[in-house]
Amino acid sequence: MKLLLTGARIIDPAQNIDSRMDIFLEDGKIAKIGTDISKSLKSKSSEKITKIIDLTGMIIVPGLIDMHTHLREPGFEYKETIASGVAAAVAGGFTSIACMPNSNPVNDNRSTTEFIRRKAAQAALANVYPIGAISKDSAGVKLTEFWDLKEAGIVALSDDGKPVMDAALMRRAMEYGFSLQLPVISHCEDTNLSGGGLMNEGYYSTILGLSGIPGIAEEAMVARDILIAEFTKTSIHIAHVSTAGSVHLIRDAKKRGLKVTAETAPHYFTLTDESLQSYDTNFKVNPPLRSEQDLKAIKEGLADSTIDVIACDHAPHGRTDKEVEFEYAANGISGLETSLALSLNLILDKTLNWPELIAKMSTNPARILNLPKGTLEAGADADITVIDPLLQWTVDLQTFRSRGKNSPFNGRRMQGKAVLTIVGGEIKYDGR
Amino acid sequence: MKFEKKDILGIKDLSIDEINLILETAESFLEISTRKIKKVPTLRGKTIINLFYEASTRTRTSFEIAGKRLSADTINISASTSSVVKGETLIDTARTLEAMNPDVIVIRHSASGAPHILASLVKQSIINAGDGAHEHPTQALLDMMTIKERKGKISGLKVAIIGDIEHSRVARSNIYGLSKMGAHVVLAGPATMLPRDIEQMGTKVFSRIEDALVDADVVMMLRIQLERQKQNIFPSLREYSQHYCLNRSNIKLAKKDVIVMHPGPINRGVEISPDIADDPSCSVILDQVNKGVAVRMALLYLLTGGSE
Numbered sequence: 120m121k122l123l124l125t126g127a128r129i130i131d132p133a134q135n136i137d138s139r140m141d142i143f144l145e146d147g148k149i150a151k152i153g154t155d156i157s158k159s160l161k162s163k164s165s166e167k168i169t170k171i172i173d174l175t176g177m178i179i180v181p182g183l184i185d186m187h188t189h190l191r192e193p194g195f196e197y198k199e200t201i202a203s204g205v206a207a208a209v210a211g212g213f214t215s216i217a218c219m220p221n222s223n224p225v226n227d228n229r230s231t232t233e234f235i236r237r238k239a240a241q242a243a244l245a246n247v248y249p250i251g252a253i254s255k256d257s258a259g260v261k262l263t264e265f266w267d268l269k270e271a272g273i274v275a276l277s278d279d280g281k282p283v284m285d286a287a288l289m290r291r292a293m294e295y296g297f298s299l300q301l302p303v304i305s306h307c308e309d310t311n312l313s314g315g316g317l318m319n320e321g322y323y324s325t326i327l328g329l330s331g332i333p334g335i336a337e338e339a340m341v342a343r344d345i346l347i348a349e350f351t352k353t354s355i356h357i358a359h360v361s362t363a364g365s366v367h368l369i370r371d372a373k374k375r376g377l378k379v380t381a382e383t384a385p386h387y388f389t390l391t392d393e394s395l396q397s398y399d400t401n402f403k404v405n406p407p408l409r410s411e412q413d414l415k416a417i418k419e420g421l422a423d424s425t426i427d428v429i430a431c432d433h434a435p436h437g438r439t440d441k442e443v444e445f446e447y448a449a450n451g452i453s454g455l456e457t458s459l460a461l462s463l464n465l466i467l468d469k470t471l472n473w474p475e476l477i478a479k480m481s482t483n484p485a486r487i488l489n490l491p492k493g494t495l496e497a498g499a500d501a502d503i504t505v506i507d508p509l510l511q512w513t514v515d516l517q518t519f520r521s522r523g524k525n526s527p528f529n530g531r532r533m534q535g536k537a538v539l540t541i542v543g544g545e546i547k548y549d550g551r
Numbered sequence: 552m553k554f555e556k557k558d559i560l561g562i563k564d565l566s567i568d569e570i571n572l573i574l575e576t577a578e579s580f581l582e583i584s585t586r587k588i589k590k591v592p593t594l595r596g597k598t599i600i601n602l603f604y605e606a607s608t609r610t611r612t613s614f615e616i617a618g619k620r621l622s623a624d625t626i627n628i629s630a631s632t633s634s635v636v637k638g639e640t641l642i643d644t645a646r647t648l649e650a651m652n653p654d655v656i657v658i659r660h661s662a663s664g665a666p667h668i669l670a671s672l673v674k675q676s677i678i679n680a681g682d683g684a685h686e687h688p689t690q691a692l693l694d695m696m697t698i699k700e701r702k703g704k705i706s707g708l709k710v711a712i713i714g715d716i717e718h719s720r721v722a723r724s725n726i727y728g729l730s731k732m733g734a735h736v737v738l739a740g741p742a743t744m745l746p747r748d749i750e751q752m753g754t755k756v757f758s759r760i761e762d763a764l765v766d767a768d769v770v771m772m773l774r775i776q777l778e779r780q781k782q783n784i785f786p787s788l789r790e791y792s793q794h795y796c797l798n799r800s801n802i803k804l805a806k807k808d809v810i811v812m813h814p815g816p817i818n819r820g821v822e823i824s825p826d827i828a829d830d831p832s833c834s835v836i837l838d839q840v841n842k843g844v845a846v847r848m849a850l851l852y853l854l855t856g857g858s859e
Contacts, residue, residue, distance in 0.1 A: 320747050321747055321748050322747070322748035322751045324746070324747070325746040325747055325748055325749050325751075325752070326563070326723065326752065327663055327664070327685060328663040328682070328683045328684030328685030328686070328720060328723060329663050329664070329683070329684075329685075330684075331746075331747060333747075397667070398663070398664030398667045398668065439640075442640065442642055443640055443641065443642070444641055444660070444662035444664065444665045444668065445662060445663065445664045446662045446663070446683070447662065
C-alpha cells in the first residue's frame with residue numbers, strides 16, 4: 120500500500136522537524152518527507168499512489184510507543200488479551216507497546232516470549248515488544264536466562280509488580296543485562312516499607328483510615344538502584360515515578376552523568392490522593408496517587424527532562440477485581456485509550472511543547488528500548504500517529520477496546536485525540 | 552428541622568445542626584429505657600438488618616435493643632453464619648438484602664469505606680457501625696451525648712484522646728464531632744500510633760500522655776489491640792502500660808472534675824487502671840453504653856422519616 124499524507128503539521132523530535140510537510144509511505148517504510156513531494160509525485164508517478172489523505176489541521180508524529188503495558192495474556196484473559204490490548208493501543212494512538220512479564224505463567228522463558236509475539240503477529244495491529252522477567256517467576260531469587268530471552272525477542276527486563284528486594288540480585292541483573300544491551304526497568308518499591316499499604320501515606324490516608332504507602336518506599340529503592348548503576352557503570356530505567364523525592368534523586372543522578380532514565384504515567388500528573396475520598400477503587404493504583412506537591416514535582420521533572428518518558432502503565436482488570444471493598448481491590452488503571460489526551464494537557468498548561476511531548480511518547484522510549492522506531496526519517500518503518508489536537512471528546516468506558524473498563528477518567532472531557540494510527544504503512548485505526 | 556440524610560456514614564458529613572438534632576432526639580428517647588415496659592410502637596412494621604462482618608458484642612446488641620424498643624423487626628447477620636464464607640461479594644449481599652426491602656441496614660466491616668459501597672448501591676438507609684480505621688459515627692454521637700450530659704456543654708472543653716490513634720475509627724469520628732461542636736481535642740500516643748498529618752485535622756498531638764492530660768475536662772482512652780504487637784507498633788504491653796496507662800497519679804494533671812471515657816471493651820491494667828475504670832466519681836464508661844441505645848434509637852427514628 121502506498122499512502123501520501125498531505126496538509127498536516129509534522130513533528131519529529133528525532134530530526135528536529137516541526138513544520139507543514141507531506142509524507143509518502145511505500146512498502147511499509149517512510150519513502151519521502153518534504154514540502155513539495157505531493158507535486159513531484161503527482162507529476163511523476165501518480166498512478167502508483169493508491170491513496171492520498173488530506174490531513175489539514177492535523178498533526179503527524181512518529182508512531183507513539185508505550186513502554187509500560189500489561190497485556191494479561193497468557194493467564195488473565197478475562198482482564199485483557201493480546202488482541203484486545205493491541206486494539207486499545209492503536210485506538211489510543213500507539214503503534215508500539217512493550218508488555219510487562221507478569222502474566223501467568225510469567226514471561227521468564229523463551230516459550231512464553233514466543234507465544235506473546237505469535238499472538239501479537241496474529242492480531243496484526245500494534246507492534247508488541249515483550250519485556251522479560253529478571254527472576255524466575257519474578258520471585259526475586261534466581262535470574263532468568265537473559266540471553267535466551269533476548270534471542271526470543273525481549274527488549275528489556277523487569278520484575279514489574281514484584282520489586283526486586285534483593286539488592287545483590289538487582290546488581291547481577293543490571294551487570295548481566297547491560298552487557299547484553301538489555302535495559303533493566305525497575306519497579307521501585309521497598310515492600311517492607313509499603314507492606315499492606317493501600318494509598319499514599321498522608322493526610323488523606325489518615326482521614327480515610329486506609330493504611331498508607333509512604334513516598335520513601337519508592338525513593339529508597341530509586342536511590343539504591345542509582346547507586347548500583349553508578350558502582351557497576353551500568354544503566355537503570357525507573358518505572359512509574361510518582362514522588363517528588365524520586366524526581367530529585369533522578370535529577371541529581373543525571374547531573375552526575377549516570378545512565379539513569381525514568382518514566383511517569385499520566386495519572387501521576389493528573390490526579391492526587393484527594394480523589395480517593397469516594398473510596399472509588401478505580402483510583403487505586405500502585406504506586407499510589409500522591410500529593411499535590413508530588414504532582415507538581417512530576418511536572419517539573421517532565422519539563423526539565425529529568426523524566427524521559429510518559430508510559431501509561433496500562434493495567435486492565437475485570438469487574439470482579441474492582442467491584443469489591445477498597446482494600447481487596449486490584450491496583451491499576453486501564454490507560455492506553457486515555458494516555459495521549461491526558462498527556463496533551465501538558466501542552467495546554469505549558470509544561471511541555473509539542474516536540475518535547477512527542478519525544479517522551481515516541482523518540483525517547485524507542486531510544487531506551489533500542490527500537491528502530493520513534494522517527495519519521497526516510498527509510499524508517501512507516502509507524503505514524505495522526506493527532507487531531509482540537510477534537511473535543513468525552514471518555515466513555517463502554518467504547519474502550521480494552522477489556523479493562525477500570526478507569527477513573529470515565530466521563531471526563533478531553534481535548535485532542537489520535538484519529539489515524541498507521542503501523543508499517545497500513546492504517547490500523549481510523550477514528551476520523 | 553427535618554433530617555435530610557439518607558445514610559449515616561461518618562461524622563465528617565454531618566452538620567452541627569444535624570448533630571444537635573440527633574442528640575436532642577436521643578435525649579427524648581432516654582426515658583423509654585427506664586420504663587417498666589421498655590417499648591414504644593414508633594417503628595412498628597419497619598425492618599432493620601444488622602450486617603456485621605466483624606465481631607461485636609456491644610454495638611450489635613445496642614443496635615438490636617434500640618430497634619426492638621422502637622418495635623422494629625431486627626435481623627442480625629454475622630459474617631461467620633452468612634454467605635460471606637461462601638465467597639459472596641459485599642455488592643451481591645447488598646443487592647440480595649435490598650431485594651427483601653428492609654428499611655435500614657446497619658453495617659460493620661473491617662474494610663474502611665465498605666458502608667460507602669453499600670450506600671451507593673442500595674436505596675435503603677445505611678448506618679455505619681464502624682468501618683476499618685475510618686469512622687464509627689454512632690460511638691462519637693453517644694460520646695458527645697455523654698459529655699454534654701455530664702458537662703452541660705461540649706464547646707470550650709479540652710478533650711484528650713489517648714492511645715492507638717492510627718487504628719482507631721472512634722478517634723477519627725470523635726475528632727470530627729468534638730471539633731465541630733467547639734471542643735479542643737488533643738491526642739497522645741506512642742509516635743508509632745499517630746498517623747501521618749493527623750494534626751491537619753485540627754488537633755494538637757503529643758507523644759507523652761502527661762502532656763495531653765494537662766487541664767483536660769474529658770479523657771478518652773482507646774483500646775490497645777493486643778495483636779498490634781506483631782507489627783512492631785509497640786515493643787511490649789509491659790512498656791505500654793508503664794507509659795500510657797491512665798492511673799491515679801497521671802490523672803491528677805487533668806481538671807479535678809475530669810470524666811474518663813472508653814469505647815470498650817477495656818483492657819484493665821493496660822490502657823486504664825482498674826481503680827480508675829471503676830471509680831464512679833470520674834468514670835462514665837457504663838453511662839456511654841447507656842447513651843448508645845438512645846443515640847441508635849434516635850438515628851433509626853430519624854432515618855425512617857421520624858422527623859417528618
